[in-house]
Amino acid sequence: MFQRRTVVAAKRSVAQWRSLATASPVSSGRNHKIVVVGGGTAGLTISHQLLHSGKFAQDDIAVIDPAAWHHYQPGWTLVGGGLKDKTELRKPLNSLIDPKFKFYNQGVGTFSPTENALTLENGDKINYEHLVVVPGLSINYGAIKGLPEALADRNSTVSTIYSYDTCDKAFRNIENLRGGNAIFTQPVGVVKCAGAPQKIMWLALDHWKRAGLYNPANPSDSPIKISFATGLPMMFGVPKYSVVLEQMRKDRGVEGLFQHDLLAIDGKAAIFASPEGEVTRQFDMLHVTPKMGAHGFVKNSSLANEAGFVDVDEHTTRHKKFPNVWSAGDAASLPTSKTAAAVTAESPVLVRNLLQSIEGKELDASYDGYTSCPLVTQYGKVLLAEFKYGGVPKETFGNMFGIDQAKPRRAFYYLKKDFFPWVYYNYMIKGNWGGPDGFL
Numbered sequence: 001m002f003q004r005r006t007v008v009a010a011k012r013s014v015a016q017w018r019s020l021a022t023a024s025p026v027s028s029g030r031n032h033k034i035v036v037v038g039g040g041t042a043g044l045t046i047s048h049q050l051l052h053s054g055k056f057a058q059d060d061i062a063v064i065d066p067a068a069w070h071h072y073q074p075g076w077t078l079v080g081g082g083l084k085d086k087t088e089l090r091k092p093l094n095s096l097i098d099p100k101f102k103f104y105n106q107g108v109g110t111f112s113p114t115e116n117a118l119t120l121e122n123g124d125k126i127n128y129e130h131l132v133v134v135p136g137l138s139i140n141y142g143a144i145k146g147l148p149e150a151l152a153d154r155n156s157t158v159s160t161i162y163s164y165d166t167c168d169k170a171f172r173n174i175e176n177l178r179g180g181n182a183i184f185t186q187p188v189g190v191v192k193c194a195g196a197p198q199k200i201m202w203l204a205l206d207h208w209k210r211a212g213l214y215n216p217a218n219p220s221d222s223p224i225k226i227s228f229a230t231g232l233p234m235m236f237g238v239p240k241y242s243v244v245l246e247q248m249r250k251d252r253g254v255e256g257l258f259q260h261d262l263l264a265i266d267g268k269a270a271i272f273a274s275p276e277g278e279v280t281r282q283f284d285m286l287h288v289t290p291k292m293g294a295h296g297f298v299k300n301s302s303l304a305n306e307a308g309f310v311d312v313d314e315h316t317t318r319h320k321k322f323p324n325v326w327s328a329g330d331a332a333s334l335p336t337s338k339t340a341a342a343v344t345a346e347s348p349v350l351v352r353n354l355l356q357s358i359e360g361k362e363l364d365a366s367y368d369g370y371t372s373c374p375l376v377t378q379y380g381k382v383l384l385a386e387f388k389y390g391g392v393p394k395e396t397f398g399n400m401f402g403i404d405q406a407k408p409r410r411a412f413y414y415l416k417k418d419f420f421p422w423v424y425y426n427y428m429i430k431g432n433w434g435g436p437d438g439f440l
C-alpha cells in the first residue's frame, strides 16, 4: 500500500487540480503518478504489471508513444525466411493499452527530471511522481552511406529484417537470387537481438540448399557463395554458443569476415572498415544490419549515460541520479543483450522495485542480466541461447531436463515460431508472463 500520507496528499492535490482546471493551464489530465514513455514490449509489459498491483486508479498511469502500430519484432526474422506474414505480427497500439491508462499518442520532446516533468512534441507539459523510460532504440539507417536509398529501391537486392517495411523484401531477395555473392552484415556497436544478423543467413542458406543453389559440402562449386561480415571478432558474444556457431559456419562453408564493419554501399559494392583498412566486396545480394543507438530525446537529456542510454543501476533498474526514474528494455544502459526475452526478466524487477520505492521500502528485486536468443540455425531448428551478465549461460530447459541448449532442436523452433508470438500477445504485454518464470 501507499503510505497513507502520500495517498491523502495525492487525493487532495488531484481535487485541487480538478477545481482549478478551468483557471489553471495545468489540467488534472496532465498529472500522473507514473508516466511510462514507450508502448513497445517493455512499456506495455511494465505498465500492465503495474496496473495489476491494484494500486492505481483511472489515469494514475500514463503511457506515451507516437506509434500507430505495435509490432512483434522477434517475428521479423521469420518473415525474412518466408515463414510468416508481416501483417499478422502487428496490432494497432491503442488496442493494446488498458483503458485505465491515459494514452498520449505523441512523441516526447524533452525530459526535465529535476522538475519531475517532461514535454511532449506538441509542447504539452506532463508531470509525474515516477517516470519509466522505455522508448526502445533508434535505427540509424543513414549511418551507412547509400543504405537508405538502397533499402527504398524496390528493385535493389539490399534489404534488412530490422524494419517492417523491408523484412518481406529480404525474403523476396533470397528467393530471387540464383547465383553470385550473398553477404550478411552485423555492425560494430549495440544492436537489438544480436543473433538476428546470422539467423536470417542460416535460413537463406537452407533455402538455397533446398533450391539446389548451395551445397555446404562443396561451396566453391555452388552457384551461390555466402559471407558473414561482422564487426565482432567472433560469431556470438557468449563463448559457449560462439564455439558451436563457428563450427557451424565452417561446416557449412560460409566465409567469415570478422571485424568488418559496413561503411557504405555503392551500386553492387559493399565497403567495410577492417583492421587492414577499407575492404570492398562485390555482392549480388546484401542483407544489412543497420547501426542502432539511443533516441535523440534520450541521448540529449540528463538521463543518458555517455553512450546515450538511460543510466540505470544494472540490478535494480533505477536511475543512478534520479531516484524516481526507471528504465528497462532497449533504451536502458543495462549491460546485456537487448531482446524481448530480457524484458520478461527486467519488467518484474522494475515493477517490484518501483512499488517498493513508492512505499518508502527497500528495493529488494535484482535483475541478473537474463536474456535469450532463440537462434534459428535452419528451417525447423533453433539453438536456444539463454544467458545472464558476464555471458554466463542460464538455460531454462538445461536446468529442467538436463539438456544442452547449444544443440539446435526442433522443439525450440516451435517455441520460437508458434509459442512465443502467442504468449507475447496473449500474456506478456498484458502483464501476465514472466518468461522462464512462467505465467504471472
Ligand code: UQ1
Residues within 6 Å of the ligand: 074, 340, 341, 344, 372, 373, 374, 396, 420, 421, 423, 424, 428, 434, 435, 436
Ligand atoms: C520469452 O518469454 C519470450 O517472450 C515471449 C521470447 O520471445 C521473444 C523469447 O524469445 C524467450 C526466449 C522467452 C523466454 C521464455 C522461455 C520459456 C525460455
